[in-house]
Amino acid sequence: MAKPVVPEDARRRRRPTRRGVVLSERLIVETALRMLREHGSAGLSARRLGAALGADPSTLYRYFDGMDALTLAIGEELIGRALDGWAVTGQWRHDLRELGLRIHGAYLSHPQAAVLTAGRVTGRPREIAADEAVLGILRTAGFPDPEAVLIYHAFIDQSLAFAALDAGALALSEPSRTSDEGQWESTYARLPADEYPHISATRRLLAARMNHSAYPVALDMLLASAESRLQALRAG
Amino acid sequence: MAKPVVPEDARRRRRPTRRGVVLSERLIVETALRMLREHGSAGLSARRLGAALGADPSTLYRYFDGMDALTLAIGEELIGRALDGWAVTGQWRHDLRELGLRIHGAYLSHPQAAVLTAGRVTGRPREIAADEAVLGILRTAGFPDPEAVLIYHAFIDQSLAFAALDAGALALSEPSRTSDEGQWESTYARLPADEYPHISATRRLLAARMNHSAYPVALDMLLASAESRLQALRAG
DNA sequence: TCCTTATGCCAACACCATTGACCTTATCTT
DNA sequence: AAGATAAGGTCAATGGTGTTGGCATAAGGA
Structure with missing residues (x-):
């Protein structure tokens, strides 16, 4: 079993594949990401990735322990991309909002990877850097430590949770997704008004809202609540 | 393709299987839940479920369009369990809080199933009942329709998103989970204080917090924000 | 130049969801 | 009571998946 x-x-001998491609972790991860984006929700498989690289599927096992290890490598790449170019301005609420949207966006740009990855604590440098940044923003803004830790936790988990949820919707195979998205137009919109008065009364608003992410709204509500806690602390 | x-x-003729089991949607869903609990999310397959029921795998297609439809039915069952015994008291904030905690709890009691289903819109009766209830609570509380729809969406997705995230942590295979949980004791707690001052300063608070769910805190923040919006509406 | 072995390829395995053909028997009709 | 209908079971086959062990070959150190 020990691969x-x-x-x-530590790799020295780089033998090209039959079709002349020279493999590397980097090339494999990038090719996988490109396939996920282009081929979309149809998904990533060892066989297809191998074909795209011009290599036998089994060759991938020389570079990763399995598809799961490959997925984790992809996830790590995503965290890096989320933080690229992000910088603290000093306005805590704005900074947190920006960071949250970046994390959410980075994961959503590669839903398949996000689904498998968003729930894991990696402990890698980029992730730690994000944690340190969030805690720093909150403590600098004036939140006392216990409060800062609570809000940090809620903030980071909410970002990852929505990323995973929304990514899951995008990652569904084609028939499932269109079925889900159609729900609000079909089933819900035609419910009898006497039995479901509230859904019925808001059906247009629902149809307009429900196929988008609720994350921005939830994020703003979390930040608004944090701000009023801060004001209460200053007042009292 | 039309199965x-x-x-x-509408079922009338219930022929027992070769091994004498009489099938029904209910029996299939309950068996699937039991299998998920016992063997993990990878442990559910048409073949295995068939074997557990004493029926041929293809028999399941007489009851569900495919594994995907079965998954939706499992999700519906979980929502149903969350709503069992729940009743509106008229205090909107208390009611929503109770409902959110119930949904979160119901999914967490079957982490493997939650991972599969928490992101899906089922459009089945009990899910619709939950939606109607939340919308009703908000509209009755005095939120104007557009506001009620926004908050409803954020509330329900937040509940499901955290359910999926927290369930994912529980659903990890044993080695991965203890590794994840140990992060806060090992890697994070020993970071150099000069490079990571904020993590370092709060390491005890972090260690105490991070292995629990952030959902209750996030939920309370969302509700607090909703309440102040409501007050602003009444004042203005 | 020769040897070692990293790294590619091939074939095979066990599993998966799904489908179409077939058969059996519960229920309805007469 | 007998026959007809088709619901609902079984069986066999298709084409997909991740993964593995054996083998071949060429890269790079000696």
Whole structure:
């Protein structure tokens, strides 16, 4: 069972594949990401990835322990991309809002990877950097430590949770997704008004809202609540 | 492709399987839930479920359009369990809080199933009942329709998103989970204080917090924000 | 130049969901 | 009571998946 899996920087002999491609972790992860984006929700498989690389599927196992390890590598790449170019301005509410939207957006741009990855604590440098940044923003803004930790926790988990939820919707296979999205137009919109008065009364608003992410609204509500806690602390 | 799939209440001829089991949607869903609990989310397959029921896998297609439809039915069952015994008291904030905690709890009691279903819109009766209830609570409380729809959406997605995230943590295979949970004790708690001052300063609070769900805090923040919006509306 | 072995390829395995053909028997009709 | 109908079971087959062990070949150190 013990697959050796030579770490990337210890590789010396790079033999090209039959079709002349020289493999590397980097190339594999990037190709996988491109396939996920282009081929969309149809998904990633060892066979297809191999075909795209011009290599036999089993060759991938020389680089990753399995598809799960590959997925984690992809997830790590996503966290990195979310933080790229982000900088603190000093306005805590604005900074947190920006960061939340970036995390959410980065995951959503690769739903398949997000589904498998968003719930995991990686402990890698980029993730730690994000945690430190959020805690710093809150403590600098004036939240006392216990409060800062509570809000940090809610903030980061809510971002990841919505990322995973929304990514899950995008990652559904084609028939399932259109069925889900159609729910609000079909079933819900035609419910009898006497039995479901509230859904019925708001059906147009619902149809307009429900196929978008609720994350921005939820994020703003969390930040608004944090701000009023802060004001209460200052007043009292 | 058109599989007939007679709806449950139109079924008349119930032929027992070769092993004498009489099938029904209910029995299938309950068996699937039991299998998920016992063998994990990878442990549910048409073949295994068939074997557990003493029936051929293909028999399931007489009851569900496919594994996807079965998954939706499982999700509906979980929502139903969340609503069992829940009743509106008229205090909107208390009612929503109670409902949110119930949904979260119901999914967490079957983490493997939650991972599969928490992101899906089922459009079945009990899900619709939950939606109608939440909308009703908000509109009755005095939120104007557009506001009620926004908050409803954020509330319900927040509940499901956290349910999925927290369930995902519980559903991890044993080695992965203890590794994830140990992060806060090991890696994070030992970071150099000069490089990560904020994590360092709060490490005890973090260790105490991070292995629990952030959902109750996030939920309370969402409700607090909703309440102040309502007050602003009344004042203005 | 020769040897070692990293790394590619191939074939096979076990599993998966799903489908179409077939058969059996519960229920309805006469 | 007998026959007709079709619901609902079984069986066999298709084409997909991740993964593995054996083998071949060429890269790079000696």
